[in-house]
Amino acid sequence: MIDPTNFAAILAMALVTYATRTAGIFLAGRLALRGRAAAAFEAIPPSVLVAVIAPTVLATGKPETLAALVTAIAATRLPLLATVGVGVASIVVLRALLL
Numbered sequence: 001m002i003d004p005t006n007f008a009a010i011l012a013m014a015l016v017t018y019a020t021r022t023a024g025i026f027l028a029g030r031l032a033l034r035g036r037a038a039a040a041f042e043a044i045p046p047s048v049l050v051a052v053i054a055p056t057v058l059a060t061g062k063p064e065t066l067a068a069l070v071t072a073i074a075a076t077r078l079p080l081l082a083t084v085g086v087g088v089a090s091i092v093v094l095r096a097l098l099l
């Protein structure tokens with residue numbers, strides 16, 4: 001049996017989370033950002049991606065850490081799809097060689 005107070009709290013948190021995400025989508029299209037603000041706004045997705053991936057890369061073994069380094073270097077020179085391919089190939093090869 002679910003406590004009604006806990007259920008109400010979970011439901012309220014879900015609604016607030018959904019509202020903030022949808023509001024961000026609608027408001028982002030109306031902003032006229034220039035200069036540093038535009039650069040900061042464009043840096044948000046890669047920053048979030050690094051924040052999610054970095055702990056996994058650093059908490060796993062050597063093959064994963066080296067593959068992340070190879071992929072990061074490839075990302076500076078190659079388009080996204082090629083970078084993903086380099087990352088997948090490097091983890092496969094490094095796991096085969098180092099494990």
